Amino acid sequence: MGAAGQGGDEAERGTVVTPSAEFPPLGQEERAALGRIGERWQEPRKPDDLPVDPTLGRSGRPPQPTRFGRLAPIEMFTVEEPDELVASEPAHLPGSRAGRLLTRTRRTLFGPPISSASVLYERMRKLVALPVLSSDLLSSVAYGPEAMLSVLVLAGSAALGLSLPLAALLVVLMIAVGVSYRQTIPAYPHGAGSYIVAGDNLGPVPGLAAAAGLMLDYVLTVSVSVAAGVRAVTSAVPGLAPVAVLLGVLVIAVLLAGNLRGVRTAGNIFVLPTYAFVVSVLALLVVGYARAAGRGFAPVPPPELPAAEGLGVLLVLRAFSSGAVSMTGIEAVSNAVPAFRRTEWRNARTTLGWMVAMLVVLFASLVGLIHLDGLVPLPGETLLSQLGRATFPTGPWYAVLQATTALILLLAANTAFNDFPRLLFFMARDGHAPRRFLHMGDRLAFSNGLVALSLAAGLVFVTFRGNTESLIPLYAVGVFLAFTLSQAGMVVHWRRRRGRGWRRRLAVNAVGALLSGLVLLTAAVSKFTEGAWVVVVAVPLLVLLFRRIHRHYATLNRALALHPPATAAPGPAGSAEGEELPQEVRHLVVVPVARLNRASLRALAYAASLGQPTLAVHIAPEESEADRFREQWRAWGDHLRLETIVSPYRAVIGPLAHYLEALHTTRPELTLTVIVPEVVLRRRWHRPLHSRAEQRLRAALRALPGVVVTSVPVHLAE
Known part of the structure; x- marks a missing residue:
């Protein structure tokens, strides 16, 4: 059977993330030990010999409301099955006035709690998932070309001509990695792609390294996206530059509040800005290329700029790795497969195909138009802003372009808000992250993971004062580490499975791994002194932290496990389970x-x-x-x-x-x-x-x- 068929069967068996993940079932040996303990249990009293009716049978007296809510305690519950009560309403308002006010404010901001049974309805259809998961990938075209040209311009105006061949290589890289992840989705339809793929095929340490790279990528995605969005705002309104850091922190807070309302609600909020940005850029490209066609596609000579560095292989590689940040977010769909409606893997793969096609068209077209218009990076204005001014010298279209660019850059962080908590969920399920990240909040969102991401991204943003150029060198290393390990893991996966067409699939993933590894090595070496050393040091430290957490949980599980007879240690009462017998x-x-x-x-x-x-x-x-x-x-x-x-x-x-x-x-x-x-x-x-x-x-x-x-x-x- 092919990979798609296998993935489909696996998805049909159930890959939905539910609140029950906090309560894993007992293993077969523990169930046997539990039955053995139960056989020796001596009841201190009969099970039915209780002074109250546990089913809360109605008495003749009308129940009175309590300080915990308007409902009486008996009226809060309904009997669904024998020996099972269901809370009819989450009425847990605190008794103090301040506590009640805080709870009502929280419900106003984030909405009322959602029942656990609604988890299936909180998933996204393709037209909603596309803008939610592609906002990071598509928004990177607003700063990816500029990051590449900012390095090339160090060698003078003559080096800017290399932008076209470098862009062509980057397009090849985008297609190769995109096709590779399209193969990953049906093979691993349960999500958390790079972490699980690398862990399953390369071992736990590479899996944790991929997870560390992804986590750093998601934190930096929020910081870089917000920084780029704030810069787009200050490019159009220079008077806001003194409060740029405060604006960025407020945007992170708004993103947190929107995502705490739930996946589906957040998706509906962020749909329009993404589509508006795509339409605006496409309009820019159509008008820009029409103007270039009027002059026979003759490129405008760029202004003469002195060379600050010599043009060498290292500088070209730095420019290539800087432009590769346009691919950040390409793994988002593979990490969030369970967030799609059925059939999950098929919808996710289709969405990823749309995303990669849009990325290639926008990136290549923007680099070509920038070259034709002879634009160079300027310290006070983004290249996209310059392109907008040159293309739309009159009318409101420049303002529309800047507004939509700022919106998608600010909301591009939402991709990380979708994937970071889900990655932490899978790591916590495996015992490599705190178990609190398994918990779903009132709105069926991973609230603890969302808060952790917001705090980390806010700290990075404030530390670097919202400077995009300072953050991008940190950006590429983490994400391409995850890319490389994921694709290398898929190579091992196809060698082990050897299903139909496995050689072709292996070759595709091998190309993705090779190109991603090249970008990773280039970014780590060429940008080490510019800040990439932080990620190079942080990844092994995070891996060490994850392993220590796993060791703690392994010790805890051994201490709390119900031991089978062969491994039982004598207890203080002379038997393995002495302390569990009354x-x-x-x-x-x-x-x-x-x-x-x-x-x-x-x-x-x-x-x-x-x-x-x-x-x-x-x-x-x-x-x-x-x-x-x-x-x-x-x-x-x-x-x-x-x-x-x-x-x-x-x-x-x-x-x-x-x-x-x-x-x-x-x-x-x-x-x-x-x-x-x-x-x-x-x-x-x-x-x-x-x-x-x-x-x-x-x-x-x-x-x-x-x-x-x-x-x-x-x-x-x-």
């Missing part, structure tokens, strides 16, 4: 008591009601106070065993924590349950008036195994 757990309840008041008496009553051995502990600063407390204890009735500890240096948490540790060391099979009386304060400004000793004790005991800390709250009336 009949094997031995308790000692400890209640720290500072003074005998309502809070401490309630904690003591709660401890005694559990029916387990209970010990009260009092820390006294001197002997006289210890004597007074013991006298009060006897007046109370001496119902529980009391141990008094004198702390002459007036420390409380330290001696108490060490005493509990000593108890645990003496009898490690005991589970110490520390019950702390806690006063619950209704107002935040009251908190500094209290010591919050229970929180400090909880922190001190957190590292001690076999100790459970809980609290008995006493709520203040005011």
